[in-house]
Amino acid sequence: MKSNTIRFVKLSVDTHKLEQSIIAYSEEIQNQLIFKRFGKVEKLPFDPEPYSSDLYDWLIRPVINVLSDEIDTLVIIPDSILRTIPFAAFTDREDNYSYLIEQYALAYLPSIELTEAKGACLPGTQSLLAGISEKDDFRSLPNVPNELKTIKQTIGGKILLNKFFTIKQLKKQ
Incomplete structure (x- = not known):
């Protein structure tokens, strides 16, 4: 904005x-x-x-x-x-x-009334960020990797992208 x-x-x-x-x-x-x-x-x-x-x-x-x-x-x-x-x-x-x-x-946003995001990043927690930018017959979404990197810079965490975004990897995390 x-x-x-x-x-x-x-x-x-x-x-x-x-x-x-x-x-x-x-x-x-x-x-x-x-x-x-x-x-x-x-x-x-x-x-x-x-x-x-x-x-x-x-x-x-x-x-x-x-x-x-x-x-x-x-x-x-x-x-x-x-x-x-x-x-x-x-x-x-x-x-x-x-x-x-x-x-x-x-x-x-869930509603027009904005609330303070207290506790959004609790100490000792780590975010898991996942996304798919290319998949089979779907058009690619080239900004997904950049968006995940930007989020990671803000809140930290681990990224699972494309072929690494699997059920096996999710369970491993």
Whole structure:
């Protein structure tokens, strides 16, 4: 965020249509994960992309159009069913289907009321930071390694990246 201003943007979205799309989007993502894990097919019959782009158009584009070009961070305060979806994976059909996370840094807050983060880094604890920047048929997310390094510089900890982010490594930690 480049300034200390907060802008409220009211969206006009059909709630029923939004909820149905979120449910379908979540199901498509789950189906894709299940098929990738257990299926033996070249092309998946499931495609979350249309829902991802619709959700971008309904929830993100109106906000972007109102805000200044100088913003670099979107603070998302999801409520209700919106807490169940990965905003970072929304795609912009007007920008070659780029992911929202490729366009802006994202911050999630549980509510608009900010609270002091006391005890966030307890003495004697170590953080485990994990991420995947490249995986099979998904587009790469080249900033994941840099984001993990930045977080590590702030709070310390150990990084598990890409092929090292496994169940075996998680259990080992």
